[in-house]
Amino acid sequence: MSERSFLFVLGSSRAGGNTETLARAAAEHLPEGATASWVNLTDLDVPSFVDLRHEGDGSYPAPEGDAADLLAATLAATDLVIASPLYWYSVSAPVKLYLDHWSAWMRVPGVDFRARMAGRRLWAISSVSNEDRHLADPLIGTLTNTATFMKMTFAGALIGYANRPGDILNDAETLTAAESFFLS
Numbered sequence: 001m002s003e004r005s006f007l008f009v010l011g012s013s014r015a016g017g018n019t020e021t022l023a024r025a026a027a028e029h030l031p032e033g034a035t036a037s038w039v040n041l042t043d044l045d046v047p048s049f050v051d052l053r054h055e056g057d058g059s060y061p062a063p064e065g066d067a068a069d070l071l072a073a074t075l076a077a078t079d080l081v082i083a084s085p086l087y088w089y090s091v092s093a094p095v096k097l098y099l100d101h102w103s104a105w106m107r108v109p110g111v112d113f114r115a116r117m118a119g120r121r122l123w124a125i126s127s128v129s130n131e132d133r134h135l136a137d138p139l140i141g142t143l144t145n146t147a148t149f150m151k152m153t154f155a156g157a158l159i160g161y162a163n164r165p166g167d168i169l170n171d172a173e174t175l176t177a178a179e180s181f182f183l184s
Contacts, residue, residue: 007077
């Protein structure tokens with residue numbers, strides 16, 4: 001994959017919320033020649049995750065429906081952008097479910113998910129409702145540890161302050177940072 005392909009994974013329970021607005025602002029400044037695709041996790045019918053690692057041979061069946069489409073989109077991207085508001089100091093429930101399914105995808109025969117994800121970039125975009133952006137450290141830690149485990153590169157986090165709908169548009173510092181976020 002020589003051309004960069006960004007998959008923006010939206011994990012908010014609010015369509016068009018502050019985190020999505022920030023992600024779209026950053027996406028306007030992708031590296032030259034890069035493509036972007038978007039998936040809103042709340043629009044998908046992805047089943048609950050069931051841990052089968054210690055049953056039978058530990059393998060999982062191939063995903064079906066929206067979960068299969070999500071797997072394909074994930075594997076097609078060179079850069080994964082997790083756009084999740086800070087929910088209880090971590091990623092949102094839809095993002096957590098998405099990451100839980102990575103555990104299954106690593107064990108689907110023939111997919112080689114972990115090996116295929118190695119070397120890709122993982123990014124974080126979030127909005128927090130408190131001016132102390134360090135409250136997002138656990139969210140960043142979750143994604144940093146995920147990248148490390150998957151032998152991916154954690155490429156950075158863009159954290160904005162927004163308490164009420166539309167507030168991100170008042171965070172001039174973060175909107176300015178969004179212009180160069182993906183250029184590093």
